[in-house]
Amino acid sequence: MRFTRFLTIIGFLVTTLVTAQNKQISLEEIWNGTFRTEGMQALHSMNNGKQYSVLNYDRTARTTSIDIYDYKTLKKVNTLLSSSDLPEIGAFFDYSFSKDESKILLTTKSEAVFRRSTLGEYYIYDRNSKKLIKLSDDLVQEPTFSPDGSKVAYGFQNNLYIKDLSSGAIKQFTFDGVKNSIINGITDWVYEEEFSFVRAFDWNADGNKIAFIRFDESNVPEFSMDVFGTGLYQTQQVFKYPKAGETNSNVSLHLYDLDTDKLSQLTVDKAYNDFYIPRLEWTKEANVLSVQFMNRHQNELDLWMIDVAQNSSKLVLAETDDAYIDVTFNLTFLKDNSFIWTSEKDGYNHIYHYSKDGQLINQVTNGNWEVTNYYGFNEKTNTIFYQSVENGSINRDVYSVKLNGKSKKRLTKRDGTNRASFSADFTYFINTHSSATSPQEYTLNDAKSGKLVKSIKDNDKLAKKLTDYKTSKKEFSTISVNGNELNMWMIKPADFDENKTYPLFMYQYSGPGSQQVANRWNGSNDYWYQHLAQQGYIVACVDGRGTGLKGAAFKKVTQNELGKYEVEDQIEAAKKLGALPYVDASRIGIWGWSYGGFMSSNALFKGNDVFKMAIAVAPVTSWRFYDTIYTERYMTTPQENPSGYDENSPINHVDKLKGDFLLIHGSGDDNVHLQNTMRMVEALVQANKQFDWMIYPDKNHGIYGGNTRLHLYNKMTDFIHKTLGDKREKSEEKEQIKSKIKG
Template structure:
């Protein structure tokens, strides 16, 4: 039976690997950094478009510098700031320029709060006078220059403050902030995690107004986590976490006028109840603020234009979707305040141009493919720059197109994953490229033609080192499952023999809009799969229905039934692969992390005649336990869709367990709470089902730190060997 077609990338480093490959990968090497690639330091393109800055660290002295480089030569021209020359400032870990680049905000003593949020001490360095100003003695959040560079606004203790850099005066502009009750200008946990931003305040173009979102968390239920630490008594972290169907923070939009010291709440003609404000952004008009309002179901989004002086507002765009609308950062205002907008309204994510009132001027990109990143608009050349999957859903390319939707040009040549970082004036872009056979390489490219100006960095040393190892190609293919051609990759043992029989170990994530089958260089997990292949396993990954970059219908088919179609696809794919003569259908396993752990649990329970074992790391075991914004986007609320929540939650299918099950979680997971695993354990115990589990104290959703990852992957590898590899050991 012909199940799929193998295409491309079936040779791995052909030239480099002609020599004997005898060395086997070890877990210690994977998690010790042996296969780490060299990347580009984070850079900032300067306004002149000809230079960029990079943060460099002197490991010996522990000092940091901001160094300036030329795009054309890639040579360092000068050191702009050095911590060694600033009294009392031994180092800094991040930096931000003012708009005119005369000042630099330097971050020190940063500490993480949640996934994206940090606290730190901050200083402003004047590049002209070389004066240094401390913003505040205390640690603060999200300090941001005003457009004219004269002030810095920041968050502290749930309030907003403004520091005048000329007078040195600090003004507090909100006063009602209270932990776990009221937050001004900084997002709550669920906005940070699911809408992907922390700073919820914005300066206008004239530097005299600040718009901000206020969060009233008073009615949001609290969640607590024990932190065991090293002391005699554990401590406890308590924070507001709205689970599906529970009360969200009440949000409101406010505008503060610094000149009149007047603040007003924005009122709109349309009445909203239980809503979100996922984005705010000032237009080029210093009096006009844009704000996106979204209903709780997240299938209606209104883009408002709000006049802060006239107290008037209108809806420029009102989008509706039968499932949900993704929030992006792609809104871009052009000089005349017409704007760029991306939308899936034609079934695929594309770029649109609207006038300042919201009227559609034209759809710029079209086709049965997706825009995956928007880089910006160059007014001088009338070009929009973007990334898309037009060259196949597993690939990424960089393109340009005119504002009218003509003169489209592919700027990246190599097939695989390309991404771009453009200079401020769109003269150049740094193209990063990799595919399954080529580690990351970086080139300086001409933004008009795409031609390579200069090679910057590659990873030839890693290629040479890997030549000594038993590496297998990652074979890309499609597999026909439940009426769809699903993307798949497979890794086979180096000495694969089709006349033999091999165990199959499957990996997936499967969350809405995600992608695991992508033509790019290896992650740490890929080296683990190589290790498993060296042991005699075939490893495979299938992106089923609900995953991304194949159109809205394919992605949104799972709406209101997370875990139904995705699990059906994994089970059917495993059955088809098990029919291959060289796969032992009695030894098929599956694993995943987070959403993938939810999936692997379900696959083992519901597919108990197909899967012999599963590993679930940090899994959601019932969507009733997860946060409101993510879960309700795909499921609505439990009150509205109880069956959708319960029919596909693995916690309700433990009675079907026949195979071997390993459950893993960190106790300090603020994202997918360890409650998920505890409830799963109790359900398994009461169903009298034997299983194995591992708890990592004080580890978050990433489960890392020290030897933690090595320990985790050693445990999983041993479990796989014990449950799937018995016949491998006997044959050896």
Template sequence: MYKKQVWFYVLFIVSCSLFAQTKQVSLEEIWGGAFRANYMQSLQSLNNGTEYIVQEYDRASAEMKVEIYNYKTGEKVRTLFSSNEMEGLNAFQTFTLSENEDKVLLGNQIQRIFRRSTKGIYHVYNLNSKKLTPVANEVIRSPHFSPDGKKVAFVLNNNLYYKDLASNKTTQVTEDGKINEIINGVTDWVYEEEFSLVRAFDWNKDGSQLAFIRFDETEVPEFSMDMYGTYGNDLYPSQEIFKYPKAGEANAKVSLHIYDVASNKIKAIDLGEYEYIPRLQWTNDAEILSVQTTNRHQNEINLHFVDTENYKSEIVLSEKDEAYVDVDFDLTFLADNSFIWTSEKDGWNHIYHYNADGKLRNQITQGNWEVTNYYGYDADSKRIFYQSTENGSVNRGVYSTKTNGKYKKELAALEGTNSASFSTDFTYFINTYQNVEQPPVYTLHDAKNGNQIRLIENNDELKNKISQYDFSEKEISSIEVNGNELNMWMVKPTDFDASKKYPLFMYQYSGPGSQSVSNTFMGSNDYWFQMLANKGYIVVCVDGRGTGYKGRDFKKITQKELGKFELEDQTEAARILGNKPWIDANRIGIWGWSYGGFMASNAIFQSNDVFSTAIAVAPVTSWRFYDTIYTERYMTTPQENPSGYDNNSPISHVNKLKGKYLLIHGGGDDNVHVQNSMQLIEALIQANKQFDWRIYPDKNHGIYGGNTRLHLYNLMTDFILENL
């Protein structure tokens, strides 16, 4: 009797386990957050290098705190400050410490403007005196401490101000700011989007001078978007109007200025000929400002040093490329004002060390692989810390090396993706490791040798949950296409049978320097791909020519012809895969978002003998509609390169549509304007082509909010099931 009970119990457990492993994923789970991984919230290292701070909210007491933790033990040490100790401020959304950590800038009522920009109400809290001081009594932008923590500069109504915290006096630096005409100290739309730059001012090391960029966008054409609001609450649409320079049109005229606090005077700086000022940064010398300028084609970048004793500018470093030169944030000044710089001038992105006069000291890293993240320089150990593709272009490892390029150490390079966050003094780093099967694992390491000190989070709960579902392996491999080995991943149905034929559904982004095939864990789309696979589809992604991390030549081959080589590779990859005995070559679909939507549209139009179905979300339909900085970097202007713009534009090929096509766009997209889809819709109508389309009112480029994403993916899923 006892043995029978045991066997019954074992069989019950096994059957439950088998049942659990056959769960099918739903869109409600995917977009309801059921598979959300545990992530470490953004932490900030304190100057001592042994402690870090994290913002936390106590729901029971409605108290917002910033807590101090010990790196080595992970234990909470003390509370740095709390909303309960402040009179006049019940809560805060953001915080920024001054460099000497005796004051904190607190943000509240934060409102998003565009992708990276915000505005809000800000206060300074003195951690010693416990005094709370408003920076301004109005909504402001980009408040920033001076290095000594005695002043805060900010932008209000397109003018630059600063507040002296000791005297409580506010000084207006500029007076000509005007919405949609003149901007001082913050960037216009296109700089924010394409140069990732929002705050366009910087204090020098002793807080005596303030450098800023002025934008004159008077001649930049305006773009307007009708916003329809919520049903029942808005009787009339509102309109958002902002300056947006489209390819070939006038950019804002930008100029560099330096404000002297003592004299209360502004000096305009002559930088010679240039189109853009994408970076400004004071060096370790309080009298030397570094500025980067580039021409309109962005194939030449100059690093200027401005000496504020005479306000003269000198070019200390110049880089040129037949295609374009990337702008990044990797410039670091050492104590002697020599500097670290990254460049792909030898064909791969690497780290270089230059003297203060711009003379090359040495190339620090080299090889047929790319530096993908420059973490910084430790003056004590004289070591550079970086992330790279040394272990393969789909993987990432963390390394350190001396400034002479010798004595390299592998700190975290387990096959997969490693990403590091270092303490201020480079004593420790928190490594985030993941691969296609492993959710993010967070571990603390000794930065000297990479030895693991402790496990912080392993996401085992998510991994165990996923094991209950009927998910397939995400297979990373490569495919030879048009003479190149292209990275590829594939997801097959769990009950895959090589004797059957399956429809093929291809995903891609394909934009310059991008990567969609990587050894990383699943995101929301991956769960959707798993769902599609278990409905009988083979899902594939191929990174074709023009994508990143395989060298300069592979990436820049698409110059002046965006869409040409990318389409050739997607089409040929589809043909090769369609020849597999288990793929139905008559049922090949493709989809993508943004640049990927541009590509999916081109595929269904120009390669109509290969692709029978396509979905394009928020696509660029002609590069003539997109912004100057991004588009002209790769295409030059429409006036110079009309055939490059038109030959590979989906609008130019609407008459070739044969298959099933779904076009989707957000009506409030400030990035890829809904104009792109509206013009394509009209072209398709006039070509008498039948297709499906959907506009999501007031939604931006991400098309989200409320049930929007769930609705969108239900729409796309139904379209695939019905047409592929």
């Protein structure tokens, strides 16, 4: 069986990590796709529960296809659709089905707006008539089928439209949309970034009503970025961005009735001031809409049911927290309109079952561990499927449990990170497993027992390829810091000698609820760390206080003090690691990106007796410069908490800089604005502190495109060698150069 062969290959990989590796991992290989893993693209379980579809790309023919596979045999049943049969379009790179799967929405062109939002060109393929029609001649947003598949609603230029697929008629039903002023049914920048959704409209079950959120951002301050491009003059991107303490969009809830062609505003029986609507979703009842309202501090969350036929509302659930409440996508309505909900109210994130009126029926899961994903509910067997870290906070497993909280079962057997995609009838699930020693493998499993049925796709070739390289094991452990056992990983040089001393390079992100110490396969940075280990560095990562999956108290201790306890933990961890006999305490560095850049800057300044160098990429340098939703969730407003904002801002600690500092940013970063770096630079200059810095023109928060990533990592690697490299070796190199010159 392939699964057994895969384990053999991994066993071979692990046993030969030190002895059989010769090749060095190069930066070029990291970024040219040499170590890319194979995956399954756009996986969709078909309604019959017996088959699934996958998007496949034929690189030779340059065509895409939607292929149907049988769960039981894993054999391809047929090709549902191929771009080679559609002369009207060149290819498509994404797809989605109508509810009855009679129609397919194809994405043929896409232009990024912000992190999650895109403008796209779309076509609808009718499987019965075999006809292909273009949704719109314009690039539109968030096209969504009506429940019966007869219509598609979408956003265009801040207004909402409906296309009737039979007649081809397009109906515009909002008319006040204006750029940087009014948005209908599509989220504004800060909602998109921090509440993680773009489509702010939803069809009801009967397909005759659409509820949507309207954003009035007229009074939100504007932010502008120069776009340098290739022309003689730069242009500007101007958009509404509410920084901490500033005015948010004024949001309101609206309803469009297709039968009467009327718009109306929906309200609830409570007066809210300065609030958010982070979620809306129709229930199983066609006239009952669920809406979540949240106060600006984000420590009160109300779930409302609005009966649009009766023009009435009912508050069914009200949660409060001393710190904040995380908004999720886990709300699920059952046939009787009771609902599944997840909450941290007992100190850990768990699953709860409530009646339609908001009465608690039972807490489904409980324990000192976190539920990390909710997969769905099988009504035939009364079974919930979910993912959790019950098997250790660095591992993730898939579980099943009855709705009454009994008969819990661990369905995945291998330690590491497991993710599931269930068949529509919950007979099977496709498990994606990886660990620090095992690249992604996709297997078919029985949903009742978790038993392996067959291996679908693995990365045997990549595993074999890596046996030729000089790599090191990622060692997981914990480290006792400031009264807490913190998760840690460490990578040592493959030829590690405990009698020698090595420079230490630390990585962290540290943002609230995040996790970097996880038992999963390599990302690009992991190969970079292997590259550094080959150069004689020890690389380590510590998840300090404020990070996730260890309970609400551990995560929320940083409330109102972002950058205080997290920095203390990194400094103390560096001291403890520096005390190890094989670590050179005079050569310790730290780096991070975004929140991690905020952290590495503070660590270097406040820990100037510990850290010799730091690299900060796209850092927040003052939370006064960042957006309302994220920042105020953890800090309240600057007006309420000025000391929390300023005492932990690295800008206010530049006078403490002693070591080497590299500051990097993209000028087109719409998320963490270049303003952060520019203000840091000015503070450093005025403090007469020398430093290195790099600006990547027109690059966003990810700093990529063309040769950019390779250039970035070359620059950081050179800086590490320059600042943490062995002084003795450098001295010998200088003497050799002098000898050559004299000769």
